[in-house]
Amino acid sequence: MLTEQQYPYPQHFRAKVAFQRFWPLTKGDRRWLVSVVLCAIVAALAETVAILLFAQLTDNALQKGSVSAFWSPAGKWLAVAVVGAVVGYLGNSLGAWTAERFVVRLRARVFAHLQKLPPHFFQRNRRGDLVERLTGDVDAIEQLVVSGLVQAVTTLFSIFFYAGAALLLRWDLALATFVAAPLFWATTRRFAGRLQEVARRERRADGAITSVVEETLVNVVLTQAYNRQRDEEDRLRRESGTWFRASVVSARLNEFYAQLLEVLETLCVLAIIGLGAWEISAGRMTLGQLLAFAAFIGYLYPPLRNLGQLGLTVTAATAGADRLLEILDARPAVTDPPPSEVVPTPARAIGKVEARQVTFHYPGNPTEVLKDFSFSAVPGELVVITGPSGAGKSTLAALLLRFYDPDTGSIRLDGVPVNRLPLAQLRRNITLLPQETLVLHDTVEENIASGRAHATHEDVVHAARAADAHDFITALPDGYRTVIAPGTARLSGGQLQRVAIARAMLRDAPVLLLDEPTTGLDHLAAQRILAPLRRLAEGRTTIVITHDLALAGDADRVLVLDEGRLVQSGTHAQLLRQSGLYATLLEARPAVRNGAVHPRAADPAAASGGPGGTPDSRRP
Numbered sequence: 007m008l009t010e011q012q013y014p015y016p017q018h019f020r021a022k023v024a025f026q027r028f029w030p031l032t033k034g035d036r037r038w039l040v041s042v043v044l045c046a047i048v049a050a051l052a053e054t055v056a057i058l059l060f061a062q063l064t065d066n067a068l069q070k071g072s073v074s075a076f077w078s079p080a081g082k083w084l085a086v087a088v089v090g091a092v093v094g095y096l097g098n099s100l101g102a103w104t105a106e107r108f109v110v111r112l113r114a115r116v117f118a119h120l121q122k123l124p125p126h127f128f129q130r131n132r133r134g135d136l137v138e139r140l141t142g143d144v145d146a147i148e149q150l151v152v153s154g155l156v157q158a159v160t161t162l163f164s165i166f167f168y169a170g171a172a173l174l175l176r177w178d179l180a181l182a183t184f185v186a187a188p189l190f191w192a193t194t195r196r197f198a199g200r201l202q203e204v205a206r207r208e209r210r211a212d213g214a215i216t217s218v219v220e221e222t223l224v225n226v227v228l229t230q231a232y233n234r235q236r237d238e239e240d241r242l243r244r245e246s247g248t249w250f251r252a253s254v255v256s257a258r259l260n261e262f263y264a265q266l267l268e269v270l271e272t273l274c275v276l277a278i279i280g281l282g283a284w285e286i287s288a289g290r291m292t293l294g295q296l297l298a299f300a301a302f303i304g305y306l307y308p309p310l311r312n313l314g315q316l317g318l319t320v321t322a323a324t325a326g327a328d329r330l331l332e333i334l335d336a337r338p339a340v341t342d343p344p345p346s347e348v349v350p351t352p353a354r355a356i357g358k359v360e361a362r363q364v365t366f367h368y369p370g371n372p373t374e375v376l377k378d379f380s381f382s383a384v385p386g387e388l389v390v391i392t393g394p395s396g397a398g399k400s401t402l403a404a405l406l407l408r409f410y411d412p413d414t415g416s417i418r419l420d421g422v423p424v425n426r427l428p429l430a431q432l433r434r435n436i437t438l439l440p441q442e443t444l445v446l447h448d449t450v451e452e453n454i455a456s457g458r459a460h461a462t463h464e465d466v467v468h469a470a471r472a473a474d475a476h477d478f479i480t481a482l483p484d485g486y487r488t489v490i491a492p493g494t495a496r497l498s499g500g501q502l503q504r505v506a507i508a509r510a511m512l513r514d515a516p517v518l519l520l521d522e523p524t525t526g527l528d529h530l531a532a533q534r535i536l537a538p539l540r541r542l543a544e545g546r547t548t549i550v551i552t553h554d555l556a557l558a559g560d561a562d563r564v565l566v567l568d569e570g571r572l573v574q575s576g577t578h579a580q581l582l583r584q585s586g587l588y589a590t591l592l593e594a595r596p597a598v599r600n601g602a603v604h605p606r607a608a609d610p611a612a613a614s615g616g617p618g619g620t621p622d623s624r625r626p
């Protein structure tokens with residue numbers, strides 16, 4: 007994130023840029039904005055007329071003690087007040103409605119963009135901070151683009167009316183009091199810079215606090231297991247300290263600014279009363295005129311003050327805008343091809359997957375993670391990709407799903423380079439089963455049904471049976487209607503994995519990409535998901551990325567990656583006969599007791615049968 011010193015442009019320029027960038031989002035609501043401004047103008051006009059009627063009342067009814075002179079201006083005053091109230095109510099309600107619509111639209115826009123950003127963006131930005139940007143910063147920008155604009159226009163009109171009326175009443179006195187206006191302006195300018203910096207510090211600290219709380223809640227089990235509660239509390243205390251200091255400075259500065267304006271206003275009012283007393287004693291002014299004049303000048307201060315406040319709002323909004331623009335200006339690593347480049351293909355692919363001489367490095371990291379890598383897999387085939395940690399296996403999955411494009415070479419589906427297919431179509435044809443099961447905060451039924459649009463209950467039950475999940479689901483307190491949530495312990499890792507398999511069954515894509523499907527599962531749980539996985543793999547192109555070589559015995563082909571290069575390829579039995587990395591990896595694996603389904607390379611039975619060499623673990 008940029009620090010204040012690193013921002014290349016001055017504040018007013020950044021405010022202008024922010025306004026220009028976010029203004030288009032008001033499209034469709036601009037006529038409502040105009041209506042809000044019109045209402046505010048009518049309300050200010052009503053206020054002006056009311057003050058003039060008040061002067062009439064003072065001079066004609068109060069000073070002369072004439073009741074008959076009371077009724078007419080009083081009636082008019084009441085009528086004007088009612089009109090002002092109705093218009094004020096309409097304008098303010100409409101203003102709030104328009105402002106909230108803007109917030110909803112802006113948040114949706116940033117959220118949609120955020121969802122297109124590549125994985126490395128989320129590795130570089132803390133989740134809590136991003137949440138803060140979508141909430142607090144979005145609100146701050148609304149204050150600039152909608153409320154701020156309406157307020158600015160309204161304020162200018164109010165100043166125009168009240169100053170105009172004061173000038174009409176006594177132009178010489180009015181000019182004398184207007185001399186004080188630059189004082190207000192200079193005071194605001196003096197404070198704006200410092201308040202902006204404090205506002206930015208406060209926003210950043212808000213983001214940091216949300217991040218710490220969010221990270222701690224996500225890792226609460228680990229925190230407790232490692233007795234890290236104190237460290238987490240210290241972390242929160244540190245961030246809260248930063249926020250506290252920024253908030254206190256901000257409150258102090260704001261208060262100082264407000265009180266200073268108060269003193270300036272009092273000075274001006276006293277000056278008017280002094281001048282007025284002089285004028286009345288010389289017979290050049292009536293009491294009613296003086297009171298009305300003082301009222302106009304008094305009414306001028308809030309809009310003048312608003313203009314100053316507006317500067318502060320702009321300041322806070324610019325800090326928020328900078329943070330949101332960081333998201334909006336981050337480019338997705340991949341985009342849909344232009345329509346002219348899309349290769350027309352059937353919506354459902356056959357499922358032939360291919361990588362041709364793929365070389366790839368992550369943005370911002372020059373090290374090549376995949377080097378001249380090629381392979382292909384066809385429907386009905388099971389390809390296991392293994393290798394040491396950091397060899398590039400998960401990167402390959404990211405390229406197959408087109409989270410990134412290769413530097414050279416190509417990834418193809420049914421012979422078509424994936425960058426010539428619409429992203430949604432490509433991803434519809436590939437089911438990814440990641441290491442961590444995606445859990446939606448919803449019922450088990452909805453979690454499975456999310457695999458396919460309009461899935462019926464029968465479809466869900468059918469998929470759950472095939473995934474060997476039906477029995478444990480019906481044993482849950484509310485069966486398929488049991489609500490599960492990310493991070494809850496209602497289901498074990500193996501059960502969650504079977505829910506994910508049921509979802510994948512429903513999804514029914516021709517290509518299946520499994521990333522470490524048995525990670526985090528004990529041996530028995532891992533065995534339990536093998537049968538449903540095999541059912542899921544039937545007839546599909548299945549690519550399994552794994553360290554768990556128990557799955558390799560099932561594979562039609564095993565690819566061994568090392569430092570981004572394909573170093574071995576063949577069946578499990580063929581690779582065992584070679585003294586290469588595969589044999590080393592298998593040798594390094596701990597043997598599993600109580601079930602002995604992980605025979606070592608030295609085991610001749612394994613050489614012919616496979617690492618998961620029990621008869622029932624073979625594919626049909």
Ligand SMILES: Nc1ncnc2c1ncn2[C@@H]1O[C@H](COP(=O)(O)OP(=O)(O)OP(=O)(O)O)[C@@H](O)[C@H]1O
Pocket residue numbers: 125126129368369371375393394395396397398399400401402
């Ligand atoms: N977003 C990223 N930005 C930069 N480098 C990355 C990124 N993700 C992964 N890498 C690097 O790419 C290399 C390959 O990572 P990858 O996750 O593909 O390995 P892997 O074989 O799947 O490892 P593991 O078996 O431990 O999951 C590693 O050196 C890793 O540090």
